[in-house]
Amino acid sequence: MSDDTCLLFVYGLLRPGIRPPRTMRSHWPDRVIGELHHLGPYPGAIRIGKGSASFEGDIVEIATSELPALDEFEDVDTGLYARIRTTTLGGHDVWIYEYRRPLSPLATPIERWESNASSGSPLT
Template structure:
């Protein structure tokens, strides 16, 4: 049985290089994030070269993993994703509910800034790790 999160922990949905086995595997952060389960969100995944970017909403689906993270990990993820308070960074930090099995979890999701996807190809499978 997993411990209940404290008020200082949050959940994050990761869909690209932060997934287990990815080049920025979230397990490298400390305190170590706890894998809660796999999930799918509505959105479109774009190929940005060495990493993907998600645009939330619409008919498409994006495959990812959900982790319970401490505030210090959230701060490090914000830096990695280039989140800026004025909304001009590479990614925008959003919040949405993600179904993980039968449980609905409120999660952070890093959405690519719309200006970064022009001319980029979509990943129709919605899975960064799926073969092309």
């Protein structure tokens, strides 16, 4: 990994095969400590790095310059998600988007999120 790239743990719409970041150079599966919840059209991860539960996702290597566009996509400025640092179970230091709103009583805990609307086209 070079100075102009970073690692991002993705578990929802940004996963490879759904809407991966446009600068994705490589990807591989891993797990993160925390809770993943199905929120309808997308998932939300909470309690990152806390507890004993973990969930599946992918690490993607991307250009660091793409992070502001991904922050916008994840509604970081409105407080829907926050981009934070964590370490995966595989030992990789990564960025991850943590859900920051109260969970609906209908939110379902899951181990891996699957999209019903996979387009495979990159985020632009």
